[in-house]
Amino acid sequence: MQLLVFLLKRLGWMLITVWVVFTLSFFLMRAIPGGPLNGERVLSESVRAQLEQRYNLDDPLFVQYTTHLWNTICFDFGPSYKLQDFTVNEVLAQGFPVSAALGILGMTFALLLGMTAGVVSAVCRTSIYDFSFMLLATLGIAIPSFVLASMAIVLFVFYFQFFPAAGWGELKQIVLPAMCLGAPFAGYIARLTRTGMLEILSNDYIRTAYAKGLSTRTVILRHALRGSILPVVSYLGPACAGILTGSLVLEKIFAIPGMGSHFIEAALQRDFTLGMGALLTYTVLLYVMNTLVDLSYSIIDPRVVLE
Amino acid sequence: MNQTPIPTTDEQPDKSSKRMELQRLAEVMSVAQSQQGVSLWSDGWKRLKRNRVSMLSLWTLVIIVVLAIITPALPLQSPIFQDVKQRELLSPEFKTYKLGIVDYNETLALKRQTLIEMGPLDDQRAALQAEIEGLEARHPINVYWNDPGFISQAMIKFRIFIFGDYCIPSICGTDKLGRDVLSRVCWGSRVSLACGLIATLVSLLIGVSYGAISGYFGGRIDNIMMRIIDVAYSIPFIFIVIFIMSFLSAPKVRDTLNEYGINQITVFFLMIGAIYWLTMARVVRGQVLSLKNEQFVDAAKTIGTSQWGIIFKHLVPNVMGIVIVYLTLTIPAVIRFEAFLSFLGMGVQAPDISWGMLVNEGIQVITPIRIYWWMIIFSGLALALTLFSLNFLGDGVRDALDPKLKNR
Numbered sequence: 086m087q088l089l090v091f092l093l094k095r096l097g098w099m100l101i102t103v104w105v106v107f108t109l110s111f112f113l114m115r116a117i118p119g120g121p122l123n124g125e126r127v128l129s130e131s132v133r134a135q136l137e138q139r140y141n142l143d144d145p146l147f148v149q150y151t152t153h154l155w156n157t158i159c160f161d162f163g164p165s166y167k168l169q170d171f172t173v174n175e176v177l178a179q180g181f182p183v184s185a186a187l188g189i190l191g192m193t194f195a196l197l198l199g200m201t202a203g204v205v206s207a208v209c210r211t212s213i214y215d216f217s218f219m220l221l222a223t224l225g226i227a228i229p230s231f232v233l234a235s236m237a238i239v240l241f242v243f244y245f246q247f248f249p250a251a252g253w254g255e256l257k258q259i260v261l262p263a264m265c266l267g268a269p270f271a272g273y274i275a276r277l278t279r280t281g282m283l284e285i286l287s288n289d290y291i292r293t294a295y296a297k298g299l300s301t302r303t304v305i306l307r308h309a310l311r312g313s314i315l316p317v318v319s320y321l322g323p324a325c326a327g328i329l330t331g332s333l334v335l336e337k338i339f340a341i342p343g344m345g346s347h348f349i350e351a352a353l354q355r356d357f358t359l360g361m362g363a364l365l366t367y368t369v370l371l372y373v374m375n376t377l378v379d380l381s382y383s384i385i386d387p388r389v390v391l392e
Numbered sequence: 393m394n395q396t397p398i399p400t401t402d403e404q405p406d407k408s409s410k411r412m413e414l415q416r417l418a419e420v421m422s423v424a425q426s427q428q429g430v431s432l433w434s435d436g437w438k439r440l441k442r443n444r445v446s447m448l449s450l451w452t453l454v455i456i457v458v459l460a461i462i463t464p465a466l467p468l469q470s471p472i473f474q475d476v477k478q479r480e481l482l483s484p485e486f487k488t489y490k491l492g493i494v495d496y497n498e499t500l501a502l503k504r505q506t507l508i509e510m511g512p513l514d515d516q517r518a519a520l521q522a523e524i525e526g527l528e529a530r531h532p533i534n535v536y537w538n539d540p541g542f543i544s545q546a547m548i549k550f551r552i553f554i555f556g557d558y559c560i561p562s563i564c565g566t567d568k569l570g571r572d573v574l575s576r577v578c579w580g581s582r583v584s585l586a587c588g589l590i591a592t593l594v595s596l597l598i599g600v601s602y603g604a605i606s607g608y609f610g611g612r613i614d615n616i617m618m619r620i621i622d623v624a625y626s627i628p629f630i631f632i633v634i635f636i637m638s639f640l641s642a643p644k645v646r647d648t649l650n651e652y653g654i655n656q657i658t659v660f661f662l663m664i665g666a667i668y669w670l671t672m673a674r675v676v677r678g679q680v681l682s683l684k685n686e687q688f689v690d691a692a693k694t695i696g697t698s699q700w701g702i703i704f705k706h707l708v709p710n711v712m713g714i715v716i717v718y719l720t721l722t723i724p725a726v727i728r729f730e731a732f733l734s735f736l737g738m739g740v741q742a743p744d745i746s747w748g749m750l751v752n753e754g755i756q757v758i759t760p761i762r763i764y765w766w767m768i769i770f771s772g773l774a775l776a777l778t779l780f781s782l783n784f785l786g787d788g789v790r791d792a793l794d795p796k797l798k799n800r
């Protein structure tokens with residue numbers, strides 16, 4: 086029951102957020118002179134009128150707003166302004182799985198590497214492992230992913246020729262972008278895990294576990310880890326947002342046909358309908374992720390009350 | 393702090409004890425005066441100085457900033473002059489390069505001299521005058537540098553005065569259009585660092601005022617203001633900014649903005665600042681909530697200070713500690729965001745230069761046939777080094793100002 090109320094409340098706020106985003110971008114778009122039809126080529130009057138009618142640009146502003154809003158509520162983002170013969174829905178349906186695969190792989194990589202490094206650093210505190218892992222983590226956080234990706238391309242694609250430069254489809258092509266995408270988050274997660282782990286390791290129940298004669302491995306993995314991943318879980322929300330943004334550049338660098346590259350293309354080409362569709366999808370995605378993180382938080386720590 | 397025990401008395405109301413009392417008070421007073429209070433800042437600075445990594449980062453940053461400021465006065469090559477034929481994509485080299493400004497200036501001076509010596513009725517006077525005007529308009533300062541401001545121009549002249557035509561050779565190579573990479577990295581640092589500063593100041597201004605007002609007034613106003621922040625938090629602003637930037641870069645819009653005297657770069661800086669204030673507002677609100685019931689606020693109220701006076705004169709200075717900590721986190725975030733947008737081609741536009749743009753130019757010339765590594769490495773390193781130092785310094789400042797870590 087409590088869960089249901091929580092989810093309903095979240096849904097309500099999500100709708101408000103999506104509406105705000107929609108309204109904001111709609112009016113920004115319309116307020117700026119030079120609409121999407123003002124390309125390099127000058128259109129003749131009749132062609133322009135026809136196009137305007139096709140995209141409902143000849144109605145009064147408020148009517149346009151309501152039609153557009155209603156269509157959006159029905160999940161119909163309309164035809165793309167620039168990609169001919171494609172509706173926005175089709176483009177998004179093509180791009181989304183690609184971006185999702187990239188994001189999930191990147192996140193998995195970040196979690197695996199980050200948590201391993203964090204646990205090792207905390208257990209072997211002040212050792213050479215601790216120092217080098219934390220230095221690497223800070224490096225990973227500081228270097229923007231696009232710089233990392235460009236250096237990785239120079240090194241691993243052209244110099245050593247381990248990976249193909251770009252493209253999508255094979256496993257080999259996913260590895261490098263996913264790793265570059267996950268690297269900064271691996272750094273954050275490593276630091277968070279280390280801090281959390283150090284705090285937990287000084288607790289009495291860890292001493293008790295050792296006193297029972299449990300092996301170090303069992304103590305760390307069964308008893309300490311569970312308590313120390315709480316900060317990591319609460320970081321997952323912002324991390325998801327970061328992964329979404331990060332995938333914009335990485336998709337561009339590695340020429341991956343995901344939602345990010347479509348969005349960038351749309352923004353560069355002033356393709357309003359596609360941009361709006363992608364923007365709203367991102368908003369919903371972000372909101373769902375944050376809600377999931379809040380939910381999982383209460384599962385891991387039963388003391389947390391859902392609001 | 394070392395504490396001196398304060399002498400105690402037993403209270404007796406006769407005369408000698410009154411003198412004793414006075415003497416005791418004088419003693420207490422002198423003890424109090426001999427003790428130097430340690431302010432938050434001096435204590436924090438003392439603790440920061442003990443942190444070696446932070447100090448190293450601080451010095452690195454100081455060097456980077458100073459270099460960025462004096463860039464026009466350094467003997468660098470032109471950051472924008474294109475020489476595709478002879479200098480395209482040169483690998484790092486040590487051949488000297490001459491600007492040729494001194495010769496130009498000499499020719500110009502010679503012509504001017506002739507003009508003065510010429511009689512006022514000479515036939516060729518008009519032609520010569522036109523020629524001089526043409527030479528002045530095409531002066532290398534206008535060709536080699538992108539519309540330098542007053543101060544930059546003075547610095548460039550100073551540099552020509554000191555170094556003449558000498559330039560540091562292209563030790564970092566040249567790019568696709570034959571421009572010197574070292575010079576571009578140096579000039580790019582100016583835009584990137586300025587963005588970090590201006591955008592952070594904007595976010596500071598908005599965040600602190602919003603948070604302080606919300607926290608001080610409380611009640612329904614606070615509720616509404618915080619709800620707005622909640623909604624704003626789940627809006628993916630980065631995407632909206634990309635959206636807006638793409639429209640702002642449309643030629644028509646740019647012209648309209650220029651008519652109002654608004655530079656696109658200014659809009660860009662302001663916009664970045666305008667989206668990074670949310671966390672700051674929340675933090676400041678929390679602090680103000682706990683401070684507003686303190687006695688000094690009551691005291692200010694009793695002497696009739698206005699509400700705005702209380703907020704901005706009494707409350708805001710007291711939350712500066714935590715604001716500084718967040719500032720050190722915001723600056724690298726903002727610089728990174730600017731680089732990110734410029735990398736995507738939606739931030740700083742040519743002929744302005746920023747680090748993100750340079751990395752993007754490096755990416756674009758990557759081919760399997762030849763690796764132009766110098767075009768990525770140097771700009772990438774400059775960006776990474778700055779962000780790295782800022783992050784370390786931020787961690788250090790946070791630890792130094794954290795009262796929980798005191799005396800450890």
